[in-house]
Amino acid sequence: MHKTIKIAVDAMGGDGSPKKVIDGIIHHYKNNLDSFYKIFGDKNEINKCLQDFLPTTCYEIIHTEDVVKGTDSPLEGAKRGKKTSMWLAIESVKENESDIVISAGNTGALLVISKLNLKMIENIDKPALSALWPNKTGMSVVLDLGANIECSSKNLIDFSIMGSSLFKSLYPNDNAKVALLNIGTEEIKGNEVIKETYQKISQRKNLDFEFKGYIEGNHLMNGDVNVIVADGFTGNIALKTAEGTANFITSELKKAMTGNFIGKLSSLLNITNLSKFKKRLDPRLYNGAIFIGLNSPVIKSHGGTDYIGFSNSLSVCSKIVKGNLIEKIRNNIK
Amino acid sequence: MHKTIKIAVDAMGGDGSPKKVIDGIIHHYKNNLDSFYKIFGDKNEINKCLQDFLPTTCYEIIHTEDVVKGTDSPLEGAKRGKKTSMWLAIESVKENESDIVISAGNTGALLVISKLNLKMIENIDKPALSALWPNKTGMSVVLDLGANIECSSKNLIDFSIMGSSLFKSLYPNDNAKVALLNIGTEEIKGNEVIKETYQKISQRKNLDFEFKGYIEGNHLMNGDVNVIVADGFTGNIALKTAEGTANFITSELKKAMTGNFIGKLSSLLNITNLSKFKKRLDPRLYNGAIFIGLNSPVIKSHGGTDYIGFSNSLSVCSKIVKGNLIEKIRNNIK
Numbered sequence A, B: 001m002h003k004t005i006k007i008a009v010d011a012m013g014g015d016g017s018p019k020k021v022i023d024g025i026i027h028h029y030k031n032n033l034d035s036f037y038k039i040f041g042d043k044n045e046i047n048k049c050l051q052d053f054l055p056t057t058c059y060e061i062i063h064t065e066d067v068v069k070g071t072d073s074p075l076e077g078a079k080r081g082k083k084t085s086m087w088l089a090i091e092s093v094k095e096n097e098s099d100i101v102i103s104a105g106n107t108g109a110l111l112v113i114s115k116l117n118l119k120m121i122e123n124i125d126k127p128a129l130s131a132l133w134p135n136k137t138g139m140s141v142v143l144d145l146g147a148n149i150e151c152s153s154k155n156l157i158d159f160s161i162m163g164s165s166l167f168k169s170l171y172p173n174d175n176a177k178v179a180l181l182n183i184g185t186e187e188i189k190g191n192e193v194i195k196e197t198y199q200k201i202s203q204r205k206n207l208d209f210e211f212k213g214y215i216e217g218n219h220l221m222n223g224d225v226n227v228i229v230a231d232g233f234t235g236n237i238a239l240k241t242a243e244g245t246a247n248f249i250t251s252e253l254k255k256a257m258t259g260n261f262i263g264k265l266s267s268l269l270n271i272t273n274l275s276k277f278k279k280r281l282d283p284r285l286y287n288g289a290i291f292i293g294l295n296s297p298v299i300k301s302h303g304g305t306d307y308i309g310f311s312n313s314l315s316v317c318s319k320i321v322k323g324n325l326i327e328k329i330r331n332n333i334k
Helices: A021-029 A041-052 A074-079 A086-093 A107-117 A153-170 A193-204 A232-258 A261-269 A271-281 A307-323 A325-333 B019-031 B043-050 B075-081 B085-094 B107-117 B155-169 B192-203 B232-258 B262-268 B271-281 B309-320 B325-333
Strands: A003-008 A037-039 A059-065 A100-102 A129-135 A139-143 A176-180 A209-215 A226-231 A288-290 A298-300 B007-012 B036-042 B059-063 B101-104 B128-134 B139-145 B177-181 B210-215 B226-230 B288-294 B296-300
Touching: A003 A021, A003 A086, A003 A307, A021 A037, A021 A307, A021 A325, A037 A041, A037 A086, A041 A261, A059 A100, A074 A107, A086 A107, A100 A307, A107 A288, A107 A298, A129 A153, A129 B226, A139 A153, A139 A232, A153 A176, A153 A193, A153 A226, A153 A307, A153 A325, A176 A232, A193 A209, A193 A232, A232 B232, A271 B107, A298 A307, A307 B036, A307 B128, B007 B019, B007 B085, B007 B139, B007 B309, B019 B043, B019 B309, B036 B043, B036 B085, B075 B107, B075 B139, B085 B101, B085 B107, B085 B296, B101 B155, B101 B309, B107 B288, B107 B296, B128 B155, B139 B155, B139 B232, B155 B177, B155 B226, B155 B288, B155 B309, B177 B192, B177 B232, B192 B210
Parallel strands: A003 A037, A003 A100, A037 A059, A100 A298, A139 A226, A176 A209, A176 A226, B007 B036, B007 B101, B036 B059, B101 B296, B139 B226, B177 B210, B177 B226
Antiparallel strands: A129 A139, A129 A288, A288 A298, B128 B139, B128 B288, B288 B296
C-alpha cells in the first residue's frame, strides 16, 4: 500500500492566488489520490475556492493572514515574521509534519526562509536551484540557476550528485548522464574551477551517474546528457537566454503564420499539428524550480503560471517524495 | 567619389573552400563595385572557380600552397609558418596593403596569428570576439564571445566602447544602446566585476552610447538594447545556448508540420510565410564574427557556411571599413 504524501502548500504566493493554487490542488488530486495537502493561508479565501471539490479527508487549512509580498526583498520577506503562509509552510516540513513544501511566491524570500529553517544535508556546502528543461529525447535537470554566483569545484561536484539524484527520483527508469556546462568540449577549455571539477569527478569512483565531461550551450537540448551542471551565474544566463530565444522564435513564427489570409487559413488547417508543437514547448510543463541541498526539498512554482502549471509542480512534489530524493542524495554524497 | 575598399581574403579556410569563398566574392561584388579583393591561396584552384566571373581589375591572387588546417590547435596553426594563406592575408593588413582581412578558417589560429602580427589599439588591453544577433527590431552586437574567459571591469568597459563603435559603423543611423549581461536588473545583482563595471560606466562622461544598465538573458532579443557586453565565458554560453534553442525549436516545428498529410498540405500552402520566417532566422544573415581591439578588424566567417553566408561576411567587411571602425574606437577610448 502507498504511503500518504503530505505536501505543505503556501496558498498565498504568486499572481492569482489563492485561486490558482487551490485549482491546481484540485486538478492534481484527481491523479494523485495518495496526497494530503496542508494548505497555509487565509481560510475564508481558500474555502471560497475549494467549495466541495475535494474530500475533507485529503486536506487541512492552517489559517494565517500574514503574507510575504512579491515585491519584498528576500530579507524583507523573512522579516515579515513566523506567521506568514510561506514561513508556516516551510516550518511544517521542518517539524516533519509534511514531506515537502511548495510555494508560487517570492523566490528570494523562499530561499532565505528555507535556509533559516532547514538544515543542510550533511557534507553539502551550498544548496542549489534546479529546474527541468526539454530536450530532443525527454527532460534534463539543470542546476544551479542562480542561488550561488561563485562556486568551488566542491560545490559543482555536490551539484552533480544532487542533480543526478533528482533526475533518478523523477525518472526512475533512466540513467543519469551528467555534464558540466562549458565553452568547449576539450579537457583544457574553461576556467580553473571547471577544469578542477572535471579532474576530480573523473577520478572519483562509485559514481551513481555517468560522467559525460563538458557540454556546450548549443548541445544542451540534444538529449545526450540529462543533468547539466553550472555555477549559478552561468546556469541563470543559459536558462534565461534559452527562454528569450524561444519567445523570440515563437513570436516571429506567429507573425509569419498570421500575416495574411493564406497564413491564417493554413494555420487553421494545421491547428492540430501546431497545437502539438505548442504543447511540446508549453512552459507550464517545465514549471517548478527545485531548491535542493537542504534536508527537505523546497519547490518553487512560477509566480506567473496558471493552475495547470501549479498542478504540474505538485506532480514534481509527488515524484520527489516517492523517489526518496533526500535519501538518494545522502547515500551518494558520502 | 568612394575610395576602393581593399579586402584581404584567406581563400583556403572552412569547408568547401576555395569554391565557396570565390563564389561569395563573385556574389558580393555585384552589389559592392567599390571592392578590391586580395585573394590568398592556391592559384590554380582559385582560377578554376573564378573563371571569367569577375573583372580582372577588381582582384589579385597571391599564390601559396601552405594552409592552416581546421583541425590544428591555435599554436599548431601559427607554427605552420608565415607562408600560409591565413598568415599572408593577415600580414597584408599589417603592411597596409589591405583595409580588412577575412577568413572562414580555424578560429583559434586566426586569433593567435592576428595577435602575433597586429598591434592592439592604444589603451585597449584585450581584443574581443563579437557577433551580430537578431532581435525584434533589428540587430544587436554581442561581445565577448570567447576570446577572454576572465575579464576585469576595464576590459568590459573597453568592450562597451568597441561594441558601440562597431554598432555605429554597421548602422550609422541608429544610436548605440549598451547593456551588461547579468542575472538580474537591480544594481546589486551579479558578481564583483560586473557591479564595478556598472558603477564605472555610470560615472563616465562623454560616452558615445546610451548606457542601459543590466540586461537578463530572457530580454536579449527584445530590441531594447543593441550592444550586449559580457566576459568571454558568459557571452559564449549565451550565444551557443541561443543557437541550441533555435535549432531545437525549429526541429520540433518541422516534426509538427510534416508529421501527417494535413501538416504537409498546410505547410505547402503556407510556403511563402514559412520561408519568410526561415529567412528571418537564417544564420547566414548573422554570419561572421568580428575580432576587434587590434589596429585592424579581423573577420571570421563561419567554417560551415555557404557562399551566401561568406558574401554576407564580406558585406560586414565593407560596412566596417566605410564606417571607419578603428578610428571610431580610437576616438572613444581616449
